[in-house]
Amino acid sequence: MNALSPFPAPLGGACDAPVIRQERGQREVFCGLTGIVWLHRKIQDAFFLVVGSRTCAHLLQSAAGVMIFAEPRFATAILEDRDLAGVADIDDELDAVVDRLLTRRPEIKLLFLVGSCPSEVIKIDLSRAAARQSRIHAPRVRILSYSGSGVETTFTQGEDACLAALVPTLPEEAPNAPPSLLVVGALADVVEDQFARLFDALGIASVRFLPMRRAANLPSVGPNTSFLLAQPFLADTARALEERGARHIEAPFPLGVEGATLWLQAAARAFGVSEARFHAAIEAPRVRAAQALTHYREALAGKRIFLFPDSQLEPVLARFLSREMGMRIIEIGTPYLHRRHMASELSLLPPDTPIVEGQHVDRQLDRCRAAKPDLVLCGLGLANPLEAEGFTTKWSIELLFSPIQGFDQAGDLAELFARPLRRRVRLEA
Numbered sequence: 001m002n003a004l005s006p007f008p009a010p011l012g013g014a015c016d017a018p019v020i021r022q023e024r025g026q027r028e029v030f031c032g033l034t035g036i037v038w039l040h041r042k043i044q045d046a047f048f049l050v051v052g053s054r055t056c057a058h059l060l061q062s063a064a065g066v067m068i069f070a071e072p073r074f075a076t077a078i079l080e081d082r083d084l085a086g087v088a089d090i091d092d093e094l095d096a097v098v099d100r101l102l103t104r105r106p107e108i109k110l111l112f113l114v115g116s117c118p119s120e121v122i123k124i125d126l127s128r129a130a131a132r133q134s135r136i137h138a139p140r141v142r143i144l145s146y147s148g149s150g151v152e153t154t155f156t157q158g159e160d161a162c163l164a165a166l167v168p169t170l171p172e173e174a175p176n177a178p179p180s181l182l183v184v185g186a187l188a189d190v191v192e193d194q195f196a197r198l199f200d201a202l203g204i205a206s207v208r209f210l211p212m213r214r215a216a217n218l219p220s221v222g223p224n225t226s227f228l229l230a231q232p233f234l235a236d237t238a239r240a241l242e243e244r245g246a247r248h249i250e251a252p253f254p255l256g257v258e259g260a261t262l263w264l265q266a267a268a269r270a271f272g273v274s275e276a277r278f279h280a281a282i283e284a285p286r287v288r289a290a291q292a293l294t295h296y297r298e299a300l301a302g303k304r305i306f307l308f309p310d311s312q313l314e315p316v317l318a319r320f321l322s323r324e325m326g327m328r329i330i331e332i333g334t335p336y337l338h339r340r341h342m343a344s345e346l347s348l349l350p351p352d353t354p355i356v357e358g359q360h361v362d363r364q365l366d367r368c369r370a371a372k373p374d375l376v377l378c379g380l381g382l383a384n385p386l387e388a389e390g391f392t393t394k395w396s397i398e399l400l401f402s403p404i405q406g407f408d409q410a411g412d413l414a415e416l417f418a419r420p421l422r423r424r425v426r427l428e429a
């Protein structure tokens with residue numbers, strides 16, 4: 001076993017508040033291209049064209065696991081040697097690729113050009129290319145750009161960059177428009193439908209979702225728009241919405257019974273819904289969700305978990321696992337911590353919970369090995385080596401691909417953490 005590596009110096013805070021520290025070093029996280037895997041399913045007439053290398057193409061193909069004959073709504077325009085040697089005009093090449101794509105796939109209504117890491121791609125002005133191609137293909141197709149490069153984004157920041165690129169294109173809300181609620185962050189359709197029904201039961205009349213399911217259904221935005229973040233990794237999108245005059249409703253995130261209750265309650269209060277109506281609307285699903293969690297509490301209570309940084313969901317998951325499932329949190333790693341968006345979550349974490357923002361993977365591995373947790377939440381790159389060392393792991397990417405928000409998914413969320421522990425017991429039996 002390795003010796004316990006020194007913990008980085010804390011940034012400060014109240015004595016019973018979570019201890020937030022920063023760490024810099026080698027990271028083990030996906031790049032922002034990964035977000036395409038769930039975004040292309042969400043916006044049903046959008047297409048994501050990555051301008052990148054064969055590595056980018058392989059990442060997407062293996063992460064999405066889509067057969068090529070299934071006509072997925074993403075692809076990679078791979079830079080070839082003649083592009084890199086300056087023989088070909090990159091703008092002309094890109095225009096030709098987009099032309100061919102839009103001719104062959106007339107159902108595409110929204111096209112994202114997605115930047116990546118290779119230095120030749122960084123030199124291409126994709127926003128200018130998108131504006132040029134938009135002029136050619138408007139009004140049939142809207143063309144936008146953002147970066148999913150691993151130099152600029154980690155994993156879930158790709159969704160943030162994509163939604164932030166959409167915000168300037170949202171129509172201005174009508175003058176004197178009634179107050180409306182915008183739910184921001186990709187949710188599985190089934191979860192979105194459940195929340196829409198709950199907002200309806202609360203009497204909140206105008207509720208829209210970003211991203212929208214169809215390119216033509218862009219929600220309008222303005223000073224009468226209040227927005228609720230459904231995901232904790234949308235800092236740039238939130239800033240862009242605030243610049244359009246929208247107001248952020250501060251709340252914990254809707255994971256677990258407590259998170260879903262507080263998230264809905266924040267919206268209810270912002271829209272003047274009475275406490276009686278709020279409790280009547282959520283009572284039945286809340287009770288169902290609480291019962292679903294009891295099945296998993298025995299398996300999880302008292303178990304120690306170490307969370308490596310990956311998706312920015314880590315503090316939210318730790319809050320759910322500690323407060324509702326009785327797990328003990330050894331360390332919460334997160335690639336980036338938005339202090340304001342995460343304030344409600346941090347106040348719910350057990351006192352003195354160590355939170356590490358950023359990553360020095362070797363030191364973090366040393367601390368994990370020394371602590372010998374029962375369960376490790378980590379990215380795919382760390383999971384196999386840790387399993388080989390005898391640790392039980394949960395892939396953090398599954399938390400993005402699975403519907404986990406809201407009351408009806410609380411049991412499924414607990415199951416995702418209970419399953420690897422059960423598998424370990426079976427292996428050892």
Ligand code: SF4
Pocket residue numbers: 031032033052053055056057059115116117118148149150151
């Ligand atoms: S964007 Fe960068 S980190 Fe991501 S797959 Fe392409 S080369 Fe790799």
